[in-house]
Amino acid sequence: MADLSCSDFCGLGMHQSRVWTYAFVFATFLCWSSLRAGAQNPNITNPAEGVWLPYVLTRKVYQLCKIAVTALRAIKSSLVDPNKNLSNWNRGDPCTANWTGVFCYNTTLDDGYLHVQQLRLLNMNLSGSLSPELGRLSYMKILLLNGNQLSGSLPEKLGYLPNLDRLQIDENQISGSIPISFANLNKTRHFHMNNNSISGQIPPELSRLPRLIHFLLDNNNLSGYLPPQFSELPSLLILQLDNNNFEGTTIPDSYSDMSKLLKLSLRNCSLQGPIPDLSRIPNLAYIDLSSNRLNGSLPQGTLSDNITTINLSNNTLTGTIPGNFSDLPNLQRLSIANNSLNGSIPATLWENRKLNGTERLIMEMQNNNLTNITGSTVLPQNVTVWLRGNPVCSNGNLVNFCGTESDDENDSHISTNSTANCPNQACPPAYEYIPVACFCAAPLIVDIRLKSPAFTDFRPYESTFEQYLTSGIKLDLDQLDITSFVWENGPRLRISLKLFPVYVDNANNSHTFNGTEVKRIMNMFASWAIPDSGLFGPYELLDFILLDPYKDVVASSSKSGLGKGALAGIILGTIAGAVTLSAIVSLLILRKHLKDRHAISRRRRTTKSSIKIEGVKDFTFREMAAATDNFNSSAQVGQGGYGNVYKGILADGTIVAIKRAQEGSLQGEKEFLTEIELLSPLHHRNLVSLVGYCDEEGEQMLVYEFMSNGTLRDHLSARSKEPLGFAMRLRIAQGSAKGILYLHTEANPPIFHRDIKATNILLDSKFIAKVADFGLSRLAPVPDFEGTLPAHVSTVVKGTPGYLDPEYFLTHKLTDKSDVYSLGVVFLELLTGMQPISHGKNIVREVNIAFQSGMIFSVIDGRMGSYPSECVEKFLSLALRCCKEETDARPSMAEVVRELENIWFMMPESDSRTSESVTSTSGGKVVTLPPSSNAARHPYVSIDVSGSDLVSGVVPTITPR
Template identity: 45%
Template sequence: MACFWRVGTLGLVLVFHLLIQTEAITNPVDARALQAFYRTLEDPDGALRNWQGNHPCEDMWEGVICSPPQGPSNVTFVTELRLFMHNLGGTFAPELGNLTQLQYLDVMWNHMTGSIPSTFGKLTNLYLLLLNGNRFTGILPPELGSLSGLNRIQIDENQISGPIPPEFAGLTSIQHLHMNNNSLNGSLPRELGTLPNLVHILVDNNNLNGYLPPEIANAPSLLVIQLDNNKFASNATIPTTWGNISTLLKLSMRNCGLMGTIPDVGGLQKLEVLDLSHNTLTGNIPNASAFPTNLTSIDFSYNQLSGQIPESIGTLQMLEYLTLRNNTIGGVVPSNLGTGRAFQGKTGSKVIDLQNNQLMNFSSSLAALASNTNTVIRFAGNPAICGPNQDLTNPLCIPNNDPFIVPYDSTVTMETPPNLCQTCDFITVGYRLKSPGFSTFDRLDKQFVDYLSSGLNLTQNQVVLKNYMWQHGPRLLMTILLYPENSNSFNQSEFDRLYTTFSQWRIPDSEVFGPYELLSFDPRTLPTDGASKKRLSAGAIAGIVVGASVLAMLVTGLILYMVHRKRQPSPALMAQLERLNRMKRNPDLKVAGVTAFSFEELSQATNNFSDENQIGQGGYGKVYVGDLKDGKQRVAIKRAEQGSLQGAHEFYTEIELLSRVHHRNLVILVGYCDDEGEQMLVYEYMSGGTLRDHLSCTPMDFPTRLRIALGSARGILYLHTEANPPIYHRDIKASNILLDSRKVAKVADFGLSRLAPVPDFEGTTPGHVSTVVKGTPGYMDPEYFLTHKLTDKSDVYSFGVVLLELITGLHAISKGKNIVRETHSRMVAGQMLSMVDPYIANYPAEALEAFMRLAVSCCSNLPEDRPTMSEVVRDLEEIGRRFADMLPEGYSKDTPSSASSDALIQPRNYTKNYPDNADTSELCSGTVMHVAPR
């Protein structure tokens, strides 16, 4: 009865409002502006398909938010364009300048091109201009300087050129100038120093080529100046006035071509991060008394500094990151270096990097600091300390080029709290700190969750930091999960509130964490409370007939609607059910040899799914071995957990994709079962288990590993080039490569795979698929993790990690160490072969090194630096032919490249005794699992 009363009351209130409203209408000028904009847009996904007619507000056009009716004519105005991540192309229409009431213009993370219209200077009510993550070109219109109410300009990650207009002095309300990663040139305008509210100047990664104006120091509210990677004038220096910006928290001018000496920064009373690295600064390091006491990070590396390290630098109690590498600093390292409170702390990673100088000696207390805390100390390249040839037995003398403790190419996955609701819907947020006020994050993760939950008005239990990764900038990329409280899902109003809080920057700025940006906002399932995604507009309710009969009908309809919604599956599940029905109706999705099994058939094959037949288990469900057709065919059966929506998605994906592909290095789909509420996939049984199993517990010779690598590579190459359409696997890893009894490798598990892009109507093929990031930590392409752009090179990166596992025997991530990072560090130190698995260390060094270099090239940070899969196959074949004479007998070098992977590399009979000190605790015993589900 209580539920009935609430619904009935809602209906009465709604109809009361209907009774008192008269018809409202969108301002015709606004309607025409949006119509003009629509004509200039490209909308390949049909995201704006309801932009039809002449009534944007009444018809609730996608992404259009309007004001309440105003004046005697009940006119509504467009106040917000919310087109974040709609996959839109095309250009801005100049008519958008006629949206006189527009406050928020958000087209972040689309593919729009063209220039910013000068007519935007008429948007006098604009508060946020959010254009980042597109392909805009042209110059910044000087007319934008008339927007005195504008709070934030974000044009970062575009291709905008030209100077920053001096007319921006008119942006008297501006707080955030985020213009990084463009092609801006000229000088930084001195007029910025007149802006009373300016807090962030982020203009890094541009082509600024003038001087640094002293007048910038006059801005009274500045918190961050970030100018890294520009090309300032050849004799540009740091203005002495900048040393007196008392509000400044971060000053970063890395790689700007600056000369002169380090100025006195004693007036920067709140400064926490100072980065002047990769310039041509000369002279001595100022005495530490000239530095602010709050400094946590000092980076003067790659300059021409001389003299000694001031002894008083050890008095900086908050300092946790000090790098002076690649200068000509000499003398004795001060005995109190590292005695500050932050360095002595047991938690959090710290760095003292003094590599490649002329230092003479250091105290034993500094060496003890490295062994007793998480502080990394680096002295490589100081001949008086490490010797002219580098004493690599001393861990302090091993060269290391990692700029941060957490390298750019690895992802740190956080532990998931055990008390989280496993069946609840959640929101996944892509989030990035653009200019953090720290250099290491592991001591701040709990503080960050507290800060974010407070800003979102959520409890700490509702905010989960899933993972994070340092990126060049440095910027800190994060994945955050938001969970509902006391329910299984967010209602629509809460969903909208959280999105608005992020997208309108209502989370207060933090001195520690600095400015942030929103990269994605994805619900696991859509909110299911029946609410609309937009506010009820006047036009939507204007046509309802007034009267008592209508009132009764509306109340009744609302009740029935709500009851219906309570019983209805979620939209995501409905989509899956429709997909299944489509498969059933379309026989083309089935191919010869793929059988639709009944539940009874598979139950009999597995002895009623007995524990004795179970050979694996993972997030999807359990895996069983079974015998079909009276024991004549052995298969592996992957059975989904009941009610697993993610498993259902993988179920359909795998059937669709595996029905398209046929290759000897891809696992064969025998059939599937969709019967009695069960979803099962039936594969050929691979008796050799997974590659990961063998690397963990079974010695394999080098020719066998090379044969497995080549077979796997050929399977992936087929997916990329011969499948129609091509396929990106998206989850290449050692546990998804299966082996038969002769160790022929077959790639398996296509649950996360995506079809490659196909040519559009003009014959142009996109270079990537935009998709939510999924995969396995340690194998994931860092560029895909950052941009959500999946390419064939994403699979290449993952396969490169598999190659590293093959050559080293190590896991992708083991005890917090990333195999890519470890291999890179050893290569820099000239110790590449020290990573080789001892079981194959007796093979020719040239062959092992060629294999490892190929693996490392596959794991390059930038996709364009990685080989294609066809090049990987070619290089593996070349290794086999080139070193055939050096490998054991039975290894054929004359086999043509078109031959099978079995013929190319014939393994010898191989027996390897374990070393006396080998850890044999992981040796295989009994049946090897043939599948290791995620």
């Protein structure tokens, strides 16, 4: 009964007046005791911020336990919490009962109360809206709500938090405008509101903020103009507004006066006019003004020596390349492609560049009117220059400049430490060699993301970052190992770290951190106690993993110290609660009994017995372990947010793929059941077949047919050893579309997939495309009582960035055209080999720009060899129609399949790949088609003639080999 509160008496019915008399008396005593204890104990939450206040109890039973609507409870009531992360927000005092995400501290005011200073509710799958009651947490310094699904507008009262330092609401669905009241946040340094649907004009009044250093509002729906007054912000380091719509406005000249600015990123903002004089910004390191309609010349003044990145591509800039671009010692990337630049290319851009093994320079100048190179055409090591689409490339001797561009090799990196000469596997589990010696220690594993770094290539700055981080968290350099880093959409940089206990040669070294040190390091990351860095920008903590030696630290850190006053309050409350319990125990038992019966019935509805389906086998955990050699790492063939995928061999010799959900994974029981229930009755050659499942011993696994050729994305990567030809890509597109068409029209009831992407299209041994992963799928709408069929399903937005239908994202209305959009993105991947989003570039926009400028073949993947241009154009046009922003402008899936078939039969018979006939054996029959037939034209196809009749016109099935 430690968690019993006044509200527990509410809603128990109007039975037994004597019981309620006792309840009334002792409830009053309980609340009085708690209030008295609170008055004697300074370590409770300020009542205005969230503590429960006793109200006068009336004679009416239903008003027995009315309590004040406090700030934190009001905040919780405005949220939808499907994972029950906030289930302990009804227990005791917020600050002393360890409410999830609530962090309290005493203040210098010493007013006798703890105050809520941090609210960390990030990545909790919360939806709902932001409560105006947030404005009552007047001591709040850090407000983290990022990575959820919150919607609605920004409350005006947020602008009245006088101590707020950091506001992070990025990666939600917040809409509406930015309140002018935010101009009152005089102590705020960080505005992270990117990846939402915030609209309207940026209030010029925000220029009054004296401490603002990071202003991140990229990927929203902002409009109007860029406030010229922002040049008055005295501390601003990063201005990042990419992918908004400031239609027809210019970049204010006053932005040249931003004396402390390090990064200016205004990519794809519909800006026009000239580029201001950026040479007046003394420390500017990163400029991205790409994909606008800027005109005039390139910056002529001498830019800062700190410049690492200049991206002015996809504009209408004219004139020549200024010579001062040759004098930028730290330049990593110069991108001026897709403009109207002319004249000569000065070889001084790359001459005399002496780059070490980690430094790299990339210059992208494609699709301009550049005519020649003045100077040496010999490129130094680690320098890459792309000139394809310029007149200069008519010179056949410039292959190094004019060839097909390859993928950026800086996408990811895995580091190795210096312990290669140590004995193998000499450390026990959870321990490993520290980076500088063969000494076993248990590391702390930390994942962080740099949200707006001021560089393009991390490798030259890796040692600088190590020094910055270790000095910030007060560790030695030898205690840090950067295990890997990878660029993500944004561009943002994810870094995986390991922190080791201190090691001193010939000294008594510890194999683990002590508990105090673990808590100190964890708190420094979580509370942004590490000093800010302009070069590396703001970071976010993604994960802090404590291995077995540190598990007890977590348990101990969750216990709060209690003063005498708090202890007295607990004793009094416990006595009152015990007496009260004796009065109402029968009612509580009855309620618990009913609740348990409900829980049992609910569990019974979701047990294995209720999902047994004919043709889908219920495997035991032992069978799964035997099939994978006890889930040996050598059997692992993939990994996702849900867990790992293993190649398994069943007892009968069948090869299968086993998807094993890890505890706490994104998959969850709902997705597990959804996949079984939706996929089990579906049977189509272009859908991955579900063989069975395992649901025992706390494990959830799905068993599928094994697809030996992996995912489509694997074969589109630059690392693929055997690139797909156009004919094969077209057949993969057909197979994928047919599988989805089956879901939309023939499945009963129809299904919207909701997560179509290149990694969810698998290829079997014959390269037959099969659509996979139905964990996010939804049943299509069914007619209502009047027979009216709704046009959409209203649902929380889920899916993968880059593939999401924009209209679905904005309206939450899922339709069959949402799948059409996602498949259209896959088609663009097939044609270009590009990722949906890479280094901030969106594939739909990039291909549209090339299409509208008449340069569509400049984006076609050169690795697929020769191709019929007319067929490619029609395929590209179809893909772009699938990716129209307006739902009604997209074709239906039936139209997509029909048009793909038309393109297939347009393939020219004179193709050089048609010299051989195609022979296939099926059911003892051998069919040879002449070279003139459409099927025989493609050596990458096999023909299944079973059940077909060439004479009567029943066409055999043609599939990729």
